[in-house]
Amino acid sequence: MLPVNISADGHLIDLVLKISIGGGIVIGIVSFAIVLYMIFKFRRSKNPFPLQDVPPLLKKVIYIDFAMIIFDLVLLVTSSYAWAYFYIRPIDKIKKEALQKGEKYVEVNVIGRQFFWTFIYPGEDGKFGTSDDFKLANVLVVPKNYYVFLKMTSGDTLHSLFIPNVRMKYDTIPGRTTYVWFKPTAEGQYDIACAELCGSMHYSMKGIMIVMEEEKYKEWIKNPIYNSEDIISMYEFKR
Ligand SMILES: [Cu+2]
Missing domain, CATH: 1.10.287 (Helix Hairpins)
Known part of the structure; x- marks a missing residue:
């Protein structure tokens, strides 16, 4: 199944x-x-x-x-x-289409490294390279019914970001940028895995994606909690 x-x-x-x-x-x-x-x-x-x-x-x-x-x-x-x-399809075109349809989106940068995922957020202002940017390790928090655009790369070797519940799997490649997107439609916590054999601890390269309602997300991004267990207990997500 x-x-x-x-x-x-x-x-x-x-x-x-x-x-x-x-x-x-x-x-x-x-x-x-x-x-x-x-x-x-x-x-x-x-x-x-x-x-x-x-x-x-x-x-x-x-x-x-x-x-x-x-x-x-x-x-x-x-x-x-x-x-x-x-x-x-070019990612800019997908973004444009989403905006034209009145959809909202968030952008997150992703770095795969032996043996963890780093998710870089633009912060409340939605712009990268400003003082409110922050990073999460192995936790990807996204708002429900938003398009999520991930700009990915690798800090060392090949990895592959795999989020089965959004049917998304794509390699992160050193020296190259790859893009993926999806639109989560249900609140909850979902598994993230590395799907590319990347070394001795490859099996441990896991993370959690937490999908929140829009209001909760806006609240969270103002004062981000970095630990997945704290986020889960604070917002009470079911599996
Ligand atoms: Cu890996």
């Missing part, structure tokens, strides 16, 4: 997963069933001599090939669309 989807656009990723896993299972079962049937039907004890012609039944197997081609095409189109939708 997939983790609960709390991203406004996460259903697109789920669709790709369902098509690839579901279609793969169906095609796999059918193909194996045909192979087993052939092994049984054309067993040596019943067919001591090689067949001179392809039996009519075998000719029908070509339909499986057509089914696979169609399945591959559907998968290619949906996954390319999802990839383009989330990762190829």
Whole structure:
């Protein structure tokens, strides 16, 4: 089972997963069933001599090939669309569109390091490089129903920021900036993991994303609490 989807656009990723896993299972079962049937039907004890012609039944197997081609095409189109939708469209364009639709957004900078995540906030003024900027270790706090734009990089080696509940996973790369975005639609606390083997303590590179109601978030960003347990107990989030 997939983790609960709390991203406004996460259903697109789920669709790709369902098509690839579901279609793969169906095609796999059918193909194996045909192979087993052939092994049984054309067993040596019943067919001591090689067949001179392809039996009519075998000719029908070509339909499986057509089914696979169609399945591959559907998968290619949906996954390319999802990839383009989330990762190829320029982030500035997505921001612009969000503003035009009357949506609000927050920006957070992310640095992956052995073996923790740093989330850098622009503070109450929403601008980076000012005196109210602050950092959180392994805690990402975001407001509900806001677009969240993450600008990411790595301080050492490859890492990958993975937040399963918003269907988002993307590498952080040393010397390069990567961008991701999502729109969380449910309050609560959600797991963050590193999804790229990055060293001996890779398994411990975890964090928590806390999604708050807008009012709580505004209150929090004025006087940020840095520790996830304190934030959780203060605002009482359920899992
Ligand atoms: Cu890592």
